[in-house]
Amino acid sequence: MKKLLTSALFMAMASGAQAADDVTLQLKWVTQAQFAGYYVAQAKGFYEAEGLNVTILPGGPDVAPTQVIAGGGADVVIDWMPSALAAREKGLALVNIAQPFKSSGMMLTCLKESGVASPADFKGKTLGVWFGGNEYPFLNWMNKLGLKTDGSDVTVLKQGFNVDPLLQKQAACVSTMTYNEYWQVIDAGVAPEDLVTFKYEDEGVATLEDGLYVMQDKLSDPAFEDKMVRFVRASMKGWKEAEANPDEAAMIVLDNDATGAQTEGHQKRMMGEIAKLTAGSNGALDEADYQRTVDALMSGGSDPVITKAPEGAWTHQITDKALQ
Amino acid sequence: MSWVIFAITFWLGAWAVNARLSNSALVKTRGGRLFVPALFGITLLVVWEGLVRGLHVPGVILPPPSAIGVRIASELPVLWADFRQTFLKGAVTGYVLGCGAAFVTAVAIDRSPFLQRGLLPIGNFVAALPIVGIAPILVMWFGFDWQSKAAVVVIMVFFPVLVNTVAGLAATDRMQRDLMATWSASYWQSLFKLRLPAAMPFVFNGLKIATSLALIGAIVAEFFGSPIVGMGFRITAEVGRMGLDMVWAEIAVAALAGSASYGLVALIERGVTFWHPSQRH
Numbered sequence: 001m002k003k004l005l006t007s008a009l010f011m012a013m014a015s016g017a018q019a020a021d022d023v024t025l026q027l028k029w030v031t032q033a034q035f036a037g038y039y040v041a042q043a044k045g046f047y048e049a050e051g052l053n054v055t056i057l058p059g060g061p062d063v064a065p066t067q068v069i070a071g072g073g074a075d076v077v078i079d080w081m082p083s084a085l086a087a088r089e090k091g092l093a094l095v096n097i098a099q100p101f102k103s104s105g106m107m108l109t110c111l112k113e114s115g116v117a118s119p120a121d122f123k124g125k126t127l128g129v130w131f132g133g134n135e136y137p138f139l140n141w142m143n144k145l146g147l148k149t150d151g152s153d154v155t156v157l158k159q160g161f162n163v164d165p166l167l168q169k170q171a172a173c174v175s176t177m178t179y180n181e182y183w184q185v186i187d188a189g190v191a192p193e194d195l196v197t198f199k200y201e202d203e204g205v206a207t208l209e210d211g212l213y214v215m216q217d218k219l220s221d222p223a224f225e226d227k228m229v230r231f232v233r234a235s236m237k238g239w240k241e242a243e244a245n246p247d248e249a250a251m252i253v254l255d256n257d258a259t260g261a262q263t264e265g266h267q268k269r270m271m272g273e274i275a276k277l278t279a280g281s282n283g284a285l286d287e288a289d290y291q292r293t294v295d296a297l298m299s300g301g302s303d304p305v306i307t308k309a310p311e312g313a314w315t316h317q318i319t320d321k322a323l324q
Numbered sequence: 325m326s327w328v329i330f331a332i333t334f335w336l337g338a339w340a341v342n343a344r345l346s347n348s349a350l351v352k353t354r355g356g357r358l359f360v361p362a363l364f365g366i367t368l369l370v371v372w373e374g375l376v377r378g379l380h381v382p383g384v385i386l387p388p389p390s391a392i393g394v395r396i397a398s399e400l401p402v403l404w405a406d407f408r409q410t411f412l413k414g415a416v417t418g419y420v421l422g423c424g425a426a427f428v429t430a431v432a433i434d435r436s437p438f439l440q441r442g443l444l445p446i447g448n449f450v451a452a453l454p455i456v457g458i459a460p461i462l463v464m465w466f467g468f469d470w471q472s473k474a475a476v477v478v479i480m481v482f483f484p485v486l487v488n489t490v491a492g493l494a495a496t497d498r499m500q501r502d503l504m505a506t507w508s509a510s511y512w513q514s515l516f517k518l519r520l521p522a523a524m525p526f527v528f529n530g531l532k533i534a535t536s537l538a539l540i541g542a543i544v545a546e547f548f549g550s551p552i553v554g555m556g557f558r559i560t561a562e563v564g565r566m567g568l569d570m571v572w573a574e575i576a577v578a579a580l581a582g583s584a585s586y587g588l589v590a591l592i593e594r595g596v597t598f599w600h601p602s603q604r605h
Contacts, residue, residue, distance in 0.1 A: 063380040064564045070384040083564065089567040092384055121553055132564030148433050149552070158557055247442070 003248060020053040021227045026065050026074035028210065031058045032255045033270035034179060035078065035210075036249040037100060037278070043252045050230035056256070061161050064133060073083075075224075076231065081134035081208035081293050082305055088313055089306050093216035096314035098232045099289070102281035103185060104206035105273065106177040107135055108198040109163075109185060114172035116196055119145055119203065128159035128166065128174035136305045138175065138179025140296050141205040163188070173198075178275035183266065207278070207293040211285070219317065233322040236283040243278060246271040263268050284319040330518035331374025338367040349560060387569040395569040396576065403577055404556070410555040411581050413470035419479025423534055426482045427527070429491035431515070442491070452485030460548045468549050476545040481534035489532030489577060492523025525600050528593035535585045 027035050038056055041047050047054045057074060059065060064088040065077035075098070084094045108127065110116040116125060121147065129138045139149060147153040158170050163184045165171035176182040178199070186192060200206040212232065218224045242249035251269040290313075297305040325558040341358055350356035369389045375381070378386040396403065429447070433439045449457065459476050496519050501563035504514040546556025556576050594603055 064566075066566055067384060067563065070382055070566070087566045090384070091481075092382070092566055112534055131561040134564070135561070156552045158550045158552055158561070160460060160463070164460075165468070165549065168464055323501075 003120060004198060006311045016077060017116070020048070020057070021045075021230075023076065023227060024055045024057060024074045024076040024232050026057045026063070026068045026107075026233075027059045027188055028078045028080070029059050029064050030259070030261070031056075031253060032180070032262055033250050033253050033267045033274050034177075036242040036246075036253050036271055036274060037239030037254050039238075039256050040242045040310055041234045042194045043255070043260035044238065046237045046241075047231070050083050051233045051236065052227070052230055055232070057256075061132075065213075066094065069094070073319055074151075074214050075218075076214050076228065077208050078305060079213050080137075081211060081290075082140070083133035084211070084213050084295055085094065085294070085297060085306050085310050085313055086133070086136060088291065088310070093312075093314065094213040095216045095219060096285055096290075097214055097219075097228055097318040098212040098235065098236070098283045099208060099285040100212070100283055101208065101210040101277050102279065102286070102289070103277045104137075104199075104201045104209050105277050106206070106209070107176055107182070107197050108173045109166065110180055110196045110198070111166060111174040111190075112167070112194050112196055114169075114219050116172055119198060122146035122173075123153050125172035126155040126157060126165075126170065128171040130161070130175050133160050137205065138299065139202065140207070140272065140299070140305055142202065143204060144296075145300065151324055158222050166190075173200045179277070180272045185267060187266075205296055207296055208285075208289055218313065225318065225321075230320045231319045232283055232318050236323070239278050239283075242271065243275045246275055280320075282323055284323060285314050290314055325378060325419050327374045327378030328380075331371045331378065334370045335367055335375070338370075338482040355525060359551065384566050384568050385570060391569045392572040392576065396573045400572060405553050405571060406555045406574065407577055407581065409551075410473070410542050410546065411539065411551045414473035414545070414554070415477055415538040417470070418474035419481055419534060419538040419544065421474065422478035422538075423485045424479035426485035426530070427489055429482075430486050430493060431488075433490055435511075442547055444486075446488045447483050450479055453479065453542055455480065455551060456548075459545045460523045463547070463549045468552075473542045473545040473550075473554075475514060477538045477541040480537045480541040484537065485527070485530035486532045488533075489523060490523050492526025493519055495519075495526060496522045511516065521599075522595075525602070526599045527596065528589065531589050532586060532593070535589055536582050539582045539585070 025038060027038075031039075038054075040176050041312075042054055042056065048212075049154045057068075065074070066077045066083060068074050069077045070087075072091050077094075079094070081096065084096065085247065092094075108175075114125065115121060127138075129135050141147050142154065157165055159165050159171070159174055163174050163176065163181050166174040166185060167188050167190070174181070177184065182197070185195065212235070214228060216225075222303070247268055250264065250271040253267050253271070254262055254264060294306070294309060298307070336512075342363055345356060345360055348356075351360065354394050372386075373388045376386055429443060433443050456475065458479060459472075462475045462479075463472045466475050485503055491599045500518060502521075503515065504518050509517065532595055543556040543559070546554045547560055552561075555578060559571050562568070562574075597603055
């Protein structure tokens with residue numbers, strides 16, 4: 001009897017090791033150092049060690065992570081909290097299970113010559129903004145400043161995913177990320193001293209960025225929960241590894257860039273900036289940060305991003321087990 | 325489940341009615357001719373609604389037509405502003421400019437063999453440019469507003485109209501042109517009295533193809549930077565906001581506008597080429 005049990009146990013363990021659980025992760029954007037932690041976890045075998053077979057799907061301008069997960073195309077997606085909460089209010093029950101990014105990398109970058117020196121100067125200017133779910137932090141900020149975005153106070157442009165409107169002087173300011181588009185402006189030959197930047201973090205309007213989201217109904221399934229615990233544990237290990245060795249992480253990202261569009265210099269620089277944003281997060285969502293994001297989104301005056309405080313939009317269920 | 329059964333029952337019933345009608349004398353009347361396709365369209369909507377509700381398809385995958393209808397009704401001012409921006413400003417301006425330029429170019433090409441060898445290949449070249457490549461460039465050149473969208477439309481409609489008009493101008497045969505010559509008609513007389521009228525069926529072919537291209541061009545061009553109004557802008561923005569009912573509302577407006585402009589050009593064609601055998605009923 002004892003022998004039978006041991007062999008059964010042995011077989012169970014063996015099959016557990018063989019049949020790795022599949023996890024599909026949908027990124028918010030193309031393969032770049034913004035997602036280094038996941039690629040590092042993949043390349044260094046952290047996922048494999050947890051018995052996971054992780055597929056990382058790159059995003060792009062035409063990919064809305066919320067829509068991918070709604071269609072069943074991914075188990076877990078990376079999204080920004082404003083977009084995830086807005087989707088939740090629309091009936092797509094997304095839950096934040098981990099928050100690797102502590103700080104926001106979003107900012108408005110303005111040309112000094114356009115006469116913008118402080119947020120008070122935005123009035124009457126043309127500002128470039130990303131849409132497709134990325135507009136919420138900006139709309140929220142303008143609401144807070146009391147500026148209407150319908151053209152009477154500020155004129156809003158839907159900028160493509162580059163900084164051309166600024167370089168062409170079609171806009172006074174454009175949206176940039178500290179780790180990506182800001183450097184495109186610099187690379188285009190604009191001197192940093194000719195630019196004025198407003199970080200959302202400094203203006204007190206920062207909202208939580210890259211977090212991991214899953215569908216609420218799946219969380220009650222113990223098998224799925226276990227899979228996510230292992231996934232988050234390995235991913236956070238990947239992130240801390242990437243923070244410690246940014247140059248190596250950047251090279252791993254480059255190896256995974258199937259398009260060949262990324263360059264070594266840009267990725268190393270990006271990884272350096274990303275490490276500043278992930279520093280201070282062990283993966284568990286800080287409730288205070290969550291509350292600040294929700295307050296910001298609900299304070300939208302006549303046109304708030306979300307109309308009522310979301311319930312159950314985040315959980316420590318996964319991180320508590322993953323990080324113990 | 326009852327929704328699915330209802331949808332299937334309705335479909336079978338409507339099918340039976342249409343089958344009966346098509347074989348009866350009623351279909352010869354004007355009312356009967358309209359009723360059959362109308363019932364078909366209504367059935368499509370009912371089956372769509374029934375299946376989406378019955379099978380609990382999430383609204384972000386496919387919203388039911390009723391939700392889209394509610395959205396259209398409640399967002400009429402927004403839809404109108406988008407329509408004005410994209411269709412009336414972008415698409416129509418680009419259509420008129422592009423078709424006009426193509427027509428003039430075609431006459432010039434027809435006049436001079438030199439241009440024929442030089443301009444046609446260029447027209448061909450322009451037509452082969454991928455829209456996703458030129459749209460961002462035109463946005464850089466002409467700014468974010470509707471002017472850059474009109475420029476994209478010009479490029480999209482130019483070639484089909486050009487090629488069709490050039491073919492049309494060659495449509496008269498030797499005998500007809502000789503007859504004009506025996507009356508000592510000048511080039512312009514022969515152009516306006518004989519060759520342009522004869523070219524009209526071809527020209528209208530090009531114009532009809534261009535109507536749908538114009539709308540597609542104007543919408544897609546807005547994906548690459550735009551002001552915060554316009555059908556293409558709304559579609560990209562609402563997809564990210566999970567407002568799929570609004571996306572469908574814009575699609576419905578685009579489909580209606582596209583069909584209406586096609587119908588309008590076809591109607592003008594009927595008046596202009598009344599003499600052509602294809603217009604006899």
